[in-house]
Amino acid sequence: MTRVDVPPGASLSMNLDTSPSPPPTSDRPATMPLRVVSYNIRYATRNPVIGERPWNVRRPRLTTQLSFITAGHESSFLCLQECLYEQIQDVQTDLGESWANIGRGRGDGPRDGEFSPIFYRRETWRCERHETRWLSKTPDRPSRGWDAVLNRIVTMGEFSHVKTGTRVVVMSTHFDHIGVKAREHSAELLIKFGKEWSSEGDGSPVSVVLIGGDFNSSPQDMAYKTMTAPDSGMADISDLVPESRHYGNHVTYTSFGEAREVPSRIDFLFIQEPRTAQVNTFGVLANSFDDQIRVSDHRPVVADLDIVI
Template sequence: MKTSAELPLRILTHNIRYATSSPFKGERPWSERKQLLLNELVYNTRNHDSFVCLQEVLHNQLVDVLSGLNAGQTTTDHNNRWDYIGVGRDDGHQAGEYSAIFYQPSTWKLRHWETVWLSETPDVPSKSWDAASIRIVTIGVFTHRSSGQTVLAMCTHLDDQGSRSRLEAARIILRKIEEYRSGKTYGSDLSGVFLAGDFNSQADQEAYIELTASGSPLVDSGKQGDAAAHYGNEVTWTGFGYEGQDPSRIDYILLGSGTHLKTPWTVEGYAVLANRFDDGVYNSDHRAVVVDGRLLFDTVAG
């Protein structure tokens, strides 16, 4: 007899602002921001089955984040330790920005992962159309060790200049989701899908519209459940206070169905966290988005 069960899961996404050598007015260097950012990540993932999706991560920042998440753990103690998937977008190794997904191997078994370049040549570092920068999506298939449920996790950062490149990137991402859901790329019975990141697209612009259209398997987690219960802010990009641009909502966590067509997610909580406190230091020019979801799945009673 089939019965239903739920897997609680926290997803956090944050564009952490790359470690520039030429900070904007109002921006502090990474050496001053990193502990604030690490405190955010550690606090908001403690005692949760979590994924952390970060954008604009240079390799030295990747090392800092991984070390910070694993602070206090020994190399032989794998309980609660963190690992990551992702590559630098410029060369497919360590050059350029990562769109990294951090996870805990004791909780999630990594089954498969890949990086796809959001261009006309998706298998090699490249850019196309009107993109100002090379752009990627990091894709991972993870199986939850306790429940056996498999999740397709995706993290991306779309172009800030090219409208067409954002639209084409959204279409590439949707095609990749369909490949995984159909078993063409990885023959797994997916329980659910999520796409997290900085889309550089507001809700009335091309990438968001394409990714959340009626025919898409994805929905905006920020529009699920009771909006009155949301915690924190609405906008996710603030700048450092001197950019002369209006703050906007461009960072998202989209949730979708896996192999089966029904929507398996229930959103218990949605938050946009503060990126500045009493000390006046912005930990990034973006705010983190956090979603607490429950992934519904069927079990067979013995």
């Protein structure tokens, strides 16, 4: 496998080719570029582990990184995980008023517990509807599923492009880190929800369904295999770009260097099949720079697509 090496502090933004597609022909429909990012930003704990810096130190580095990743990509979606309500406010403040977000906490109240929010630019996208569901047997109310040790959620939004009316569905999720059965059944729920949301709404066709998240599952685990099974209607976006063109890292979870933690690939972007979108780039970016401060214990996962208008 050939991979592009990333020097310390390197990132992915302007150097990717996200130029518009050629003018449509009778055989080639018009398209528009879209960037999607999945990033577990690590919750703002009051008891940092060894090697972890507090949120007030990580915050400016993380939000500057998000701004850089999305600069020049007006159609970007940010699927974040492990955000407390205060962090949602901080990210919103630092990104600025041009951004909006959807989502709620996984606890009993809308601000309780961790969020898996979706951020988008309000001048580019209009949120037509959104919902948070729990990954359990009772997805319509706060609940814990199967052998999970915590409530787990998925945030879902249907968006229409302000200029073209193009509709997309975006989902952000965070699977349980302990429950093996819970992760597998959560994958089944995501597939089900994706199919529902791609066929519901006002009747207008959905151009693409995208899912970003921390799945706490490696490609060898049943949850991942469920997501990518031939009958799932989903595909791992990284599989749609030749490995020789993957940018950056392979590992998405680095930890903060704790002795018992094993770096692994557990964060993914998925796209619903059959698709009309063209996936152009895929990369796993850096989460530490020259100062050696890890912005998070996860790395951002990024892909660029051309979606049919």
